[in-house]
Amino acid sequence: MIRLNYVDWGNIGEHLVKKAANWFSEGEKMKTNISKLPYRQGTQAYIANDKDELLLVCNVGKERFWKIPSGGIDKGEKPEDTIKREMMEELGVKIKILKRCSFKNKFDWPKEFVEKNNFRYRGQEQVIFIVKMLTGQKIKRDPAEVQDYKWIKFDKINDVLKLTHQQETAKKVLAEYKTIRKK
DSSP: OOOOOOOHHHHHHHHHHHHHHHHHHHHHHHEEEEEEEGGEOOOOOOEEETEEEEEEESEEESSEEEEEOOOOOTOOOOOHHHHHHHHHHHHHHOEEEEEEEEEEEEEEEEEHHHHOOOOOOOOEEEEEEEEETTOOOOOOOTTEEEEEEEEEEGGGGHHHOOHHHHHHHHHHHHHHHHHHHHH
């Protein structure tokens, strides 16, 4: 017969409590009404250059795709501060905000993505900015955040952005960009 001391029973008890909590939370997740979950708050930076090109980034991870640079808003942070912080963290560049767009990019995630994110959010709601990089900077991407980047002509954007909400948002942003570019 194996005799367990007090510490061993404590560890076993802790393990069983954690297991039970996981079983319970998994069951609760199955009952979660996704439509009642909040949207993750974030920002997007449409970075344009003088050649009528936009900067796109390819995310790191299993599901790689091209997108507009973006980032999540930390608690208590203003969207303007978020976008500046995120562009410095991900691309190593300082930016100047030219315009905060008159609309937000709001979309739901597929159910698998909601599950992957532990049912915290149903999708994203992003404040959109048109920005430019400050003169004389080179992009120094953070390889943990950005796999690659490229500049793409405005008229080719829908060839690269594959999701409908990305294409619709890009069309609206480019319309607003044209109004400030003429000034």
